[in-house]
Amino acid sequence: MKGLLNDICANPGKFVANKMSTKPYKIIVGLEIHVHLATRTKMFCGCELAYGEAANTRTCPVCLGMPGTLPVMNKTAVEYAILTALALNCEIPSFTKWDRKSYYYPDLPKNYQISQYDLPLSRAGSIEIPLEEGGTKRIRITRAHLEEDAGKNVHTLGPFSAVDLNRAGTPLLEIVTEPDMNSPGEVRALAQELQRIVRFLGVSEGDMQKGHMRFEPNVNLHIEHGGQVFKTPITEVKNLNSFRALERSIAYEAARQYEEFLETGQTLQMGNKKTFGWDDVHEMTVLQREKEEAHDYRYFPDPDLVPVEVGPEWLEEIRGRMCELPLAMQNRLVSACGLSEYDAGVLTGERATAEFFDAAVKLGADPKRACNLLTQVGLKLANEAGTPVDQLKITPDHLAKLAGMIEAGTISATAANTLFERIAKNGGDPEASAKEMNLIQSSDSGEIEALVDAVIAEQAQAVQDVVQETKKAKKARGFLMGQVIQKSGGQANPKIVAQILSQKLDAMK
Amino acid sequence: MAGRIDESQVRRVAQLARLELGDDEVSQFSAQLSGIVAYIEKLNELDTEGVEPLAHCLPVHNVFRADSVRPSLGVAQALANAPEQAEGHFKVPKILEDGSGA
Numbered sequence: 001m002k003g004l005l006n007d008i009c010a011n012p013g014k015f016v017a018n019k020m021s022t023k024p025y026k027i028i029v030g031l032e033i034h035v036h037l038a039t040r041t042k043m044f045c046g047c048e049l050a051y052g053e054a055a056n057t058r059t060c061p062v063c064l065g066m067p068g069t070l071p072v073m074n075k076t077a078v079e080y081a082i083l084t085a086l087a088l089n090c091e092i093p094s095f096t097k098w099d100r101k102s103y104y105y106p107d108l109p110k111n112y113q114i115s116q117y118d119l120p121l122s123r124a125g126s127i128e129i130p131l132e133e134g135g136t137k138r139i140r141i142t143r144a145h146l147e148e149d150a151g152k153n154v155h156t157l158g159p160f161s162a163v164d165l166n167r168a169g170t171p172l173l174e175i176v177t178e179p180d181m182n183s184p185g186e187v188r189a190l191a192q193e194l195q196r197i198v199r200f201l202g203v204s205e206g207d208m209q210k211g212h213m214r215f216e217p218n219v220n221l222h223i224e225h226g227g228q229v230f231k232t233p234i235t236e237v238k239n240l241n242s243f244r245a246l247e248r249s250i251a252y253e254a255a256r257q258y259e260e261f262l263e264t265g266q267t268l269q270m271g272n273k274k275t276f277g278w279d280d281v282h283e284m285t286v287l288q289r290e291k292e293e294a295h296d297y298r299y300f301p302d303p304d305l306v307p308v309e310v311g312p313e314w315l316e317e318i319r320g321r322m323c324e325l326p327l328a329m330q331n332r333l334v335s336a337c338g339l340s341e342y343d344a345g346v347l348t349g350e351r352a353t354a355e356f357f358d359a360a361v362k363l364g365a366d367p368k369r370a371c372n373l374l375t376q377v378g379l380k381l382a383n384e385a386g387t388p389v390d391q392l393k394i395t396p397d398h399l400a401k402l403a404g405m406i407e408a409g410t411i412s413a414t415a416a417n418t419l420f421e422r423i424a425k426n427g428g429d430p431e432a433s434a435k436e437m438n439l440i441q442s443s444d445s446g447e448i449e450a451l452v453d454a455v456i457a458e459q460a461q462a463v464q465d466v467v468q469e470t471k472k473a474k475k476a477r478g479f480l481m482g483q484v485i486q487k488s489g490g491q492a493n494p495k496i497v498a499q500i501l502s503q504k505l506d507a508m509k
Numbered sequence: 510m511a512g513r514i515d516e517s518q519v520r521r522v523a524q525l526a527r528l529e530l531g532d533d534e535v536s537q538f539s540a541q542l543s544g545i546v547a548y549i550e551k552l553n554e555l556d557t558e559g560v561e562p563l564a565h566c567l568p569v570h571n572v573f574r575a576d577s578v579r580p581s582l583g584v585a586q587a588l589a590n591a592p593e594q595a596e597g598h599f600k601v602p603k604i605l606e607d608g609s610g611a
Contacts, residue, residue, distance in 0.1 A: 039576045046579025055597040059587045060579070075573035097564040104527060106601045119564070153604055162598030165587075296525055301564055309570045 025223040027254045029187050030142075030179035033194060034172050036149065036212040037080045038204050042169035043148045044071030044114065044305075051210045055154075055164035063169035065109035070304050077146065077171035078308060080203035081121055082318050084173060085144045087197055087325055090125030092315060096145075097307040101297045106163045107151040115174075117299040120145035121308065127177075127197075128327055129189040134341075136327070139190055140178035147172050173204075179218065184250040188243050191215060196326040200351045208242055215240040219253040220268060223261060231268040232257045237276045237285055249278045252285055329354055337367035346375050352388035353379065359396035365403035372413070373402060377420045393427040394420060401430040409493045412441055441493045448484070448492050452500050455483045467508045477505070514542040 041048055045062035061069045082092055099117035103110075125141035151168035153161050175194070181187045195213060198204040206212050216239065221232040235253055240246045253276070260266065276285040324332075326348045333344035333354075348354045353374065360370045374389065378399075382389040402419055405411045411419065419433055456463055465476035484497045519539045523530045530538070581587075584597050593600035 041576050041578050046574070046577065047581045048578045054584065056584045056587045056599070057597075058581050060581050064582075064587060072572060072574045074576050076576035078573070095564075102525070105604065106599065154598060155604070157595050157598065159603060160595070161601050161604040162595050163601055164598055298525065303565070305565075306567055306569045306572050307564050 023254075023258075024225070025221040025254075025258055027182050027184075027250065028179045028220050028222060029181040029250055030218045031177045031181065031187060031190060032216040032218070033175045033177075033191065034149075034214045034216075035084075035175065035194075035198055035204050035206070036210075037077050037171040037173055038202070039074055039076045039080065039171055041074060043074050043077050043146070043171040044169055047169065049170055050166065053166055055162075056166060058166040059168070063165060065111075071114065073305065073308070074171060078121070079318050079321075080171075080201075081144065081146045081173050082310065082315070083201055083321055084175075084198060084203050085122030085125065086319055086322060087201055088122075088125040088127055088141045088144060088175070090122035090141060090144060092122050092310055093119065094310050095119065095307060096121040096310070098302040098305040099299045100302045101147075101299055103150075103297075105150070105153065106161070107153045107165070108148075108168060109151075109163075109165065113148060113150065114302055114305065115147035115299075116145035121310070127190065127193060129186065129193045130327065130330075130345075131189065132185055137180075137186065139180045139186075142176040142178055144173055144175045147174055184247040184254075187217060187250055188247040191243055191246055193327065196349065200323055200326050200354075202351075211241055213241070215246045217246065217250055217253075219250055219257070221254060221257050221261070223258070230261065232261050233266060233268050233272045233274065235274045235276050235285070237278055238288065240278055245278050245280060248283055249276075249285055252283065256285065323351070326351075326354070333357075333367075337361060337371075339367055339371055343368075343371050343375065346379070347371060350388060352390045353382075356389050356396055356399070360399040360403065363397055363400035365396075365400035366407050369403040369406050369413075369416075370399055373399060373416060373420050377417050378424065381421060381424050392424040394424040398423050398430055405430060409495060410440055412494070415441070438489075438491070441491045448488070448496055449500055451484050451487045451492065452497070452504055455480055455487060456504060459483060463505070463508070466505050469509075477501075480505075514539055514546060 036049075039049065042063055045060050047058045047060050047063055050058055062071055085092060096116065097119050098114055100112040101115045101117070103113045120143045122145070123143040125144070126138050127141060128136045128138055130136055149167055149170035149172045151163055151165035153163055155161050177190065181190060191213070195206040195208075198213075199206045204212055216236055218234050218236050220234045223230045223232065235257070237249045237253065240249055266272070275288045277288050278284075279286050330341075330344040330348040333339045333347060334341055337344075339347070346353075347357050356378070357367075357370060357374055360374075361367050378389045378392070378394070381392055385392065399420070402411075402416045406413050406416050415437075418437070419430055422428065422433055422437070423430065459480060462476040462479050464470075465472040466480070470476075480501060481494070481497060484501065485492055485494060488497075516535050516539045519530070519535050519542065523535075588594045588597070588599065591599045
């Protein structure tokens with residue numbers, strides 16, 4: 001058992017690929033995702049959202065749960081939630097309300113969490129996820145609703161627990177999918193696509209390190225045996241905060257459940273759902289509790305908050321803020337710009353990158369050249385600077401000019417990379433910079449012809465190898481080419497050099 | 510009798526509310542809660558055919574605030590009512606199995 005699990009965890013991808021042919025079961029996964037919304041303030045009070053601040057410095061009587069206080073809805077949070085729900089193709093009911101969910105940990109001091117129960121702000125949507133083997137798959141979204149996050153319980157200060165309420169009350173969008181995913185890879189793809197969407201919309205930073213996205217997969221197996229399908233009990237894995245942990249926990253659960261089924265024959269029944277945690281160090285799931293009646297949250301409508309009515313006018317106003325979504329944009333870059341799936345995927349990883357690229361192409365840049373410059377140099381520099389690419393000193397106009405200069409043979413692709421880097425750091429005009437840095441390559445055929453003649457005169461042995469087509473002919477041709485470029489001080493256009501050199505050498509045959 | 514709260518239901522509700530009840534209390538509350546439920550059952554006599562469920566008793570909706578920052582309390586004030594504190598945190602009894610998280 002251990003051996004099998006280790007093998008799977010070390011290589012979930014392989015496991016997925018072999019699933020159909022070698023595994024006698026189908027994995028069924030539904031996912032709950034919690035996303036922190038990037039508002040300035042909390043859901044129900046004006047405390048500023050901040051990450052990594054000293055404990056309890058971002059609290060007020062409302063988020064401390066003091067008696068006599070009243071929560072007031074953050075309008076931006078509601079709009080962010082609706083915008084995301086629209087991007088997930090959800091229905092937005094015209095009426096939604098708040099409920100209290102009983103809660104017994106001190107990180108929410110009211111003893112309940114404000115959430116939404118029977119009338120969530122959205123339902124019945126879907127998301128397209130890209131599949132590793134190409135194409136996409138549509139995963140149904142059950143609902144997306146707003147709630148408040150809890151604070152943090154700290155267990156490391158002594159033989160007691162300690163509570164920091166800075167995070168308590170952070171607007172949290174809970175998105176629930178139908179059990180439509182059938183492999184760890186598909187679940188990862190959904191999580192990553194969702195991250196890309198919320199970042200494109202600007203409703204969340206989606207920063208995994210800061211806990212902006214947390215995942216809770218519900219996993220079970222359909223095992224076919226003797227013409228009958230057996231369903232294993234569902235397990236929920238709590239609070240996963242990385243794509244890697246998400247993918248691996250599902251691979252681990254699948255193997256564990258199969259093993260357990262072979263041992264016990266236990267199948268899915270009412271009330272035998274179990275909750276697991278994920279041990280990141282040992283890469284295994286750990287039983288937290290058997291789901292019995294302890295899971296009665298005793299929801300009831302929150303009398304402190306009035307309902308939200310979303311009329312057609314407001315809904316249209318929010319819909320007006322919708323941008324082109326990443327997957328649609330990725331597909332467009334493939335079909336309209338002729339980029340590879342991979343390149344289009346890299347460019348649409350961040351909205352700033354995608355829009356930068358789009359703007360350069362609109363200004364006439366060759367898409368492939370613009371893409372290479374942007375992904376090979378631009379993203380590296382942006383990454384080093386810790387900013388989006390549009391915060392560098394280079395503009396889409398510069399990028400279009402650089403691409404055009406390569407296209408025209410004025411500069412080499414390597415020189416364009418050098419120029420991109422310089423302009424990104426210091427600003428400046430591409431052509432002026434190219435002249436200043438001596439990077440303009442010569443396409444003057446008269447000049448190049450003279451250089452070629454000189455080299456042919458100097459390198460008799462190599463010329464002979466080419467003309468007589470000896471074994472060394474190919475190498476010799478490259479050598480001659482290099483000599484001409486060198487003689488030009490690296491500034492001769494290689495295309496034109498190759499052309500003239502071939503003409504001359506062919507004429508000597 | 511319909512709506513009667515038997516002792517097993519009392520024990521279950523007590524567990525959900527993290528209350529420890531003695532056997533005497535269980536039977537006492539069973540009787541009291543059954544009385545309350547029986548009293549409220551009077552409402553069943555009303556004809557509610559075609560009446561929408563009420564989500565809130567006020568005829569008000571969409572009460573929002575702008576997403577603008579208001580000063581938080583300082584940590585000293587935030588912790589002023591805490592019986593115990595530790596390094597700027599509320600100090601609470603050790604949580605054994607922490608299943609917290611929204």
